Amino acid sequence: MKLAHVILLFLCFYSSACKLTSTSHTFQEDLLDRNCLTKKYTHLSCNKVFCQPWQKCIDRTCTCKLPYQCPKNGTTVCSTNGKSYPTYCQQKSFECLRPQAKFLNNGTCTAEGQFSVSLKYGQTELEGIVEVQLVGQDEKAFICKSSWSMTQANVACLDLGFPQGALRTQGRFLMPEDASVNETECLHVHCRGLETSLAECTFTKTRTNRSQKLASVVCYTQNADPTHDLFQCVNGKYIPQKRACNGINDCGDQSDELCCKGCQGESFLCKSGVCIPRQYKCNGEVDCITGEDEIGCEEAGHPEIRVLPPMAQEETEILTADMDAERKRIKSFLPTLSCGVKDNTHSRRKRVVGGQPAHMKDFPWQMAIKDGDKITCGGIYIGGCWMLTAAHCVRVSKIHRYQIWAALLNWFRPNSEVKIQYVNRIIIHENYNGGTYQNDIALIELKKHPSKKECVLPYTIPACIPWSPYLFQPNDRCIVSGWGREKDNEKVYSLRWGEVKLIGNCSKYYPNRYYEKEMQCAGTDDGSIDACKGDSGGPLVCTDVNNVTYVWGIVSWGENCGEKEFPGVYTKVANYFDWISNHVGRSLISQHNV
Ligand code: 4AZ
Numbered sequence: 001m002k003l004a005h006v007i008l009l010f011l012c013f014y015s016s017a018c019k020l021t022s023t024s025h026t027f028q029e030d031l032l033d034r035n036c037l038t039k040k041y042t043h044l045s046c047n048k049v050f051c052q053p054w055q056k057c058i059d060r061t062c063t064c065k066l067p068y069q070c071p072k073n074g075t076t077v078c079s080t081n082g083k084s085y086p087t088y089c090q091q092k093s094f095e096c097l098r099p100q101a102k103f104l105n106n107g108t109c110t111a112e113g114q115f116s117v118s119l120k121y122g123q124t125e126l127e128g129i130v131e132v133q134l135v136g137q138d139e140k141a142f143i144c145k146s147s148w149s150m151t152q153a154n155v156a157c158l159d160l161g162f163p164q165g166a167l168r169t170q171g172r173f174l175m176p177e178d179a180s181v182n183e184t185e186c187l188h189v190h191c192r193g194l195e196t197s198l199a200e201c202t203f204t205k206t207r208t209n210r211s212q213k214l215a216s217v218v219c220y221t222q223n224a225d226p227t228h229d230l231f232q233c234v235n236g237k238y239i240p241q242k243r244a245c246n247g248i249n250d251c252g253d254q255s256d257e258l259c260c261k262g263c264q265g266e267s268f269l270c271k272s273g274v275c276i277p278r279q280y281k282c283n284g285e286v287d288c289i290t291g292e293d294e295i296g297c298e299e300a301g302h303p304e305i306r307v308l309p310p311m312a313q314e315e316t317e318i319l320t321a322d323m324d325a326e327r328k329r330i331k332s333f334l335p336t337l338s339c340g341v342k343d344n345t346h347s348r349r350k351r352v353v354g355g356q357p358a359h360m361k362d363f364p365w366q367m368a369i370k371d372g373d374k375i376t377c378g379g380i381y382i383g384g385c386w387m388l389t390a391a392h393c394v395r396v397s398k399i400h401r402y403q404i405w406a407a408l409l410n411w412f413r414p415n416s417e418v419k420i421q422y423v424n425r426i427i428i429h430e431n432y433n434g435g436t437y438q439n440d441i442a443l444i445e446l447k448k449h450p451s452k453k454e455c456v457l458p459y460t461i462p463a464c465i466p467w468s469p470y471l472f473q474p475n476d477r478c479i480v481s482g483w484g485r486e487k488d489n490e491k492v493y494s495l496r497w498g499e500v501k502l503i504g505n506c507s508k509y510y511p512n513r514y515y516e517k518e519m520q521c522a523g524t525d526d527g528s529i530d531a532c533k534g535d536s537g538g539p540l541v542c543t544d545v546n547n548v549t550y551v552w553g554i555v556s557w558g559e560n561c562g563e564k565e566f567p568g569v570y571t572k573v574a575n576y577f578d579w580i581s582n583h584v585g586r587s588l589i590s591q592h593n594v
Helices: 003-014 014-030 088-097 150-159 324-333 396-401 573-584
Strands: 055-058 061-065 077-079 103-106 116-120 127-132 164-168 188-189 202-207 216-219 230-232 238-240 268-270 275-277 316-318 366-371 374-383 386-391 404-406 419-428 442-446 477-484 496-503 519-523 537-541 547-557 568-572
Touching: 061 088, 077 088, 088 188, 088 324, 103 324, 116 568, 150 164, 150 216, 150 396, 230 442, 316 537, 366 386, 374 404, 374 547, 374 573, 386 547, 386 573, 396 404, 396 419, 404 442, 519 547, 547 573
Parallel strands: none
Antiparallel strands: 055 061, 077 103, 116 127, 127 216, 164 216, 188 202, 202 316, 230 238, 268 275, 366 374, 366 404, 374 386, 386 442, 404 419, 419 442, 477 496, 477 537, 496 519, 519 568, 537 547, 547 568
């Protein structure tokens, strides 16, 4: 035992507070991924979250769409500037660009339409019991405490002009004797958490004669003194450390939920390290970028789906439109991309080093580069006239010598489906380093047939480009394929494939040669399955929970082939999403947030 621990134990013995603070601290340390926190992710980081339908992901950040880029379908909404917009998406896009005008109500604008929030009975401007006046209602009303949480409180404070949201959801506020408040008349409110105004949340009223407690709030200002065990949000707000990774967006910018190794309370951990509220599991909308929150939902008696909350069994009157449902509807109108989905359904039959032979349609994105009379490298079709390969596979000066073979299985006896293409352009990564193999990535643009507008490649389907480095994780199983050599350097003529595991902390196998951000190791525990000479430039593909296949890696290098403790090293394609997108055009490869 280290000396420090002995001293700590000694102190704990004499201090009752010690046990509590030290255990809660280590518990929280376990939940948070410190390295991830340095990246300062927020609700606008498309590496971690889906952007809103009125945003698009540019340079890893959710940025405002232009209103005309919104889907045309939708219902008319009115904004606080008195203008009507044809869709909610358009209004939010205008607001995103110029935040002064916010959402007011669903439908067209009317003269008397106003919405207001105010705080009553507080000692200062920043606290009190929450009072609202809904659009088209004469009376002001309070909100029931039972529907109030940090989610709604943050939106209310933001609406009131406190950019960092709420400090606390409750305070002690005494109503004067003569206030004559009817506590059976309070409203319920439900927000998603990223609304910019309380008017965007859904208000309901339940007939009851029970007296209810009322919602109150203390809004956050920088003066709130940072005491012990605080988590610093990216927006500068401090929250108690114990509220990080609980699925609730306490920060207001979601930064307390995006770097989690585990989740506490009523929340669900996405593979991407994000905690989402448990109610979002199986709610019909994908919340985890990896999609697993909507998997396995059909099973009968799913505990996350409650029939009706007890409150809704009473007579509930909906007072405002459900803009969250409208947001979901808009999402369904967004364009989708077709990639990574094979048109065969047969499962792979059983043989790279230690692999198995591939069958037609198994690897429809696999391409071969032929230089002279040999297949020298692999490639990956990504759509349009574009394919990816390794930078070390190609030279711009040799462009006229290359043939690109699609739908090839055996190059000694080519199958009838093979299509031969020529190269129009080679783009080698500007920072490719032939000494270290950093940025070992290149794009090949195929020549179009003179009479055709597009590249036509039978039996060829693009693999999707991963837009986030969090889509797959160490230990995920992926597939490498190619015409590369066997372990004993035996020549291979037919396309072979093998299953490998993604490997984290690869610097331990390749000290000073491995660059975590740009490279990905993959292999098997005994090293029996591996890429080898000739597989370079070819794909390492991973398939997500929805059976969509992504090109996660490009075969790049490794010490020998098929040796234990010397895994294959691949170019980590997710790190080059922007580079690829800038060359081939965003619309070819952006499947979300377009
Ligand atoms: C090569 O020479 C090569 N075992 C490719 C992959 C690996 C080793 C060598 C990985 O192209």
